[in-house]
Amino acid sequence: MNTAEFFELLINNNLIYFSCFVGVCLFYYFLFRKVCFSMLDPIFISLVGSAFGASVVVFLFATSAISSFYFINYLATQFAFLAGFLFFNKFSPAVFIKSKIKFDNVFFLQCFFVVSFITFFLSNITVYATLGIPLFLKSRLDLTVDAGGYGIFTRFAEISGAVAFYLFLHFIIIEKNVSRLFKSSLFFYLFGHIVVTFLSGSKSSVWFFAMNYFCFLMLNKNNPRVKDLILKLRQYQLKIVLVGLIFAFCIILVTFDGDPSNAFLFLAQRIVGYGDVYWHAYPNAYIEKLPHDHFFIAVFSSFLGFFRIVDSSAFPEPIGYSLTKMFYTVDMIVGPNPRHNIFGYIYLGPYFSILYSFILGTSLGYIRKLFLNAYSSRIFSKILLLFFYSIFIGIETDINYIFFQLNNILVVIPFLLGISLLVYYFFIFPIENKLSKF
Incomplete structure (x- = not known):
């Protein structure tokens, strides 16, 4: 069933859809009302989808x-999937992360912040200069299509921006004893990040600030100021x-040249569109026609391809793209996200797909348990757990994209740490030498 056919079915049976929608939402509400205790918790958006x-x-x-x-x-x-997720949230023992990496020195954290926000701004400026400003593109997907080597700067911008924002909150809320010059850099960064957020053209970009703020508070909830x-x-x-x-609606208005009716229609389609892979795959058994070989490569293709372990020509065709080709003529890789129900059925069959979904649910529950109990950990461990939690909430939607984002961490975090350590030792060694001579 293509999208036009589905929406025709929906319009002709709108009361049935509304009843199904309300019933499912009520079920999720009563199931998770004691698990998800804030609308700003990243898991909330995942559960809504x-x-x-x-x-x-x-x-x-x-x-x-x-x-x-x-x-x-x-x-x-x-x-x-839901049972696996709830299992770790309700029955697993508390797990505390105690990192041996000691990067809590205030001056080092200042260096880490400055390096991160400079990397963030330089990466975005490079993207704007070479690929264009996302807000003014017809599709944000156009930004990375045929981007060549410049696509790496979008990875650096995403990771360095998140690190900079976490450290910004740390110095604003917890570590306030810093120089006036450094405080000025904090607010300069914040203003610049807000501008970049608007230019990104992302409808959900404002959630970056809200959700990362929530995560920061959870990771530091034992601090009296944070309580x-x-x-x-x-x-x-x-x-x-x-x-x-x-904010999201304003971005949509800009995209549709200020036409509110088209903006509302687009918003409604996006909400319903969380289930687009289902109306493509399930009706008329189109799911049976999808390629189903090489499960391991399909799961880890982002990792295997990034490190050149497996040649990209050996990768199976993305499920969303295969589905899209069944209904439309396309000249680029587009399509719905291969949610775990579809992905597991295709590669593992109707029975093992149930086990696969349970494993994904337990993985998400375990990461969330680590995140909620990391308040006694060191700052670097908290930043890493923030990344892992933010990444793994999408495990229900697209398993391969999880490894794509993990690749970004493996590349960008060591780079930021390495440059920060160089800057730190460049300034700290002369001071230590002078003190020793004195």
């Missing part, structure tokens, strides 16, 4: 657009979400 996708499958079954076999397999894999901020965050989180929605 999961609920939107589930409502599409229920709607397709309610309108007899898919067989009961696929519906039962979807329910089995989805419940297995008060957590209470305030709970009071104002709804207002923050509304601001984020308004």
Whole structure:
């Protein structure tokens, strides 16, 4: 079923879809209301997307657009994923991370911050100069298509920006005893990051600040100053979400030349579109026509390709792209995300896909457990866990993209640390020599 056919089915059965949507959302609410305790928790967006996708499958079954076999397999894999996630959140013992890496020196952290935000700005300027400003492109995907070697700067911008923002919060909230010059650099960075956020053209870019702020508070919740901020965050989180929605809508308005009707239509399509892979794959058994070889390479292709372990010609065709070609003529790699239900069914079959979904759910639950109990860890460990948690919340959507983002960490973090250490020792050694002579 192509997208036009699905939306025609939805319009003709809008009450059925609305009933399915409300029912699924209520189910998710009662299941996770004690697990996800803030709308700014990154897992909240993941659960919202999961609920939107589930409502599409229920709607397709309610309108007899898919067989009961696929519906039962979807329910089995989805419940297995959710059960695995809840298992670690409710029954696993508390796990504390105690890193042996001691990068908590205040001056080193200042060097780490400066190197990170300079890398962030230089990477974005390079992207704008060579590939264009994302806000003014017809599609943000155009930014990295045929980008050549310049695509690496988008990786550096993403990771260095997150590191800089975490350290910005650290110096604003916890470590306040810094020079006026350094405080000026903090606010210069913040202003620049806000400008870059707007120019990025991403509808969800404002969530970067809100969610990373939430994560920072959780990672430092044993600090007395942070405890008060957590209470305030709970009071104002709804207002923050509304601001984020308004910002996203403004970005959409710019994209559609200020036409509010097209903007609202696009927003509605994006919400329903969380389940696009399901209306492509399940009806008329199109899922059976997809290539299903090389499971290991399909999972780890981003990692294997990045480090040239396996030649890219050996990679299986992306599931979303294969589905898209069945309905449209395309000249570039586009398509829906291969959510775990579809990916597992294709490569492992209807039975082992249930185990696969459970393993993914437990992985996410384990990472979240580590994240929530990392408040006694060192700063560098907290930053790494922030990255891992932010990455693994997308494990339900696209397993391969998880390894793509892990590649970014493996490349960018050592670079930032190496440059920061060089800067640190460049300044600190002369001081130590003078003190020893004195």
